[in-house]
Amino acid sequence: MVDALRRAHRIATPDGIVVDLHPSPSAAVVEAGAIATGVVDSPDGQSRHAAADAAIAAVVAEGLFTIERSGAFAFCTYADTIEELRDYVEAHWRDARIDDATVIRTREAARDTPGARPRSRERVVMHVLRPRQP
């Protein structure tokens, strides 16, 4: 990750910027309507996202970049059923799963909240990095 950021530093024009978007290390929450029913189990993902945070901190400490701006937002993925969401997460996310207990709780919560589509909610962080010139 640090190598990728160093490469980005070389590619960015002198007045350019590097923007990083990645999920925060906290687990994605599974919800139906306003009810949180569990989390997406992805220990590898959480350590990978923590490593991304560490890589940014490393290149800033190295003097390659300054952080010009940071922020965070919620990124939700909706499905018609919790089974559809579970299958999507397992097929498209790396090493991630929604366990059976969460599936059952979400199914029940969705039944009690007509019209609410099951969803995962991730917290995504954004950093705008300004390359420092030697």
Added chain:
Amino acid sequence: MPITEDPEGHEISALAAAVSFAGRRVLEIGCGEGRLTARYAPAAAAVLAIDPDADAIAHLAAERMPHVDARVLGVEQLDDPSLHADIVLFAWSL
């Protein structure tokens, strides 16, 4: 209804509040099928969108977005010393 990602548009709103893509040359690393690319590319001057996943790049290329050059590449393969971009975007790929 199929799977829908970020129908609220939080991602592009956050990005647009921080970055102006107008007239910029963009390198997007880890573009996947171009979910985010499609949202900012119309404003950009040129986009090089890369991802090591050939199927994802084929999907993006099939969209034939103006100004978007989609290539099967990993960041470690970006060795061209003449490659420069005003915005280097890591799209969930760091």
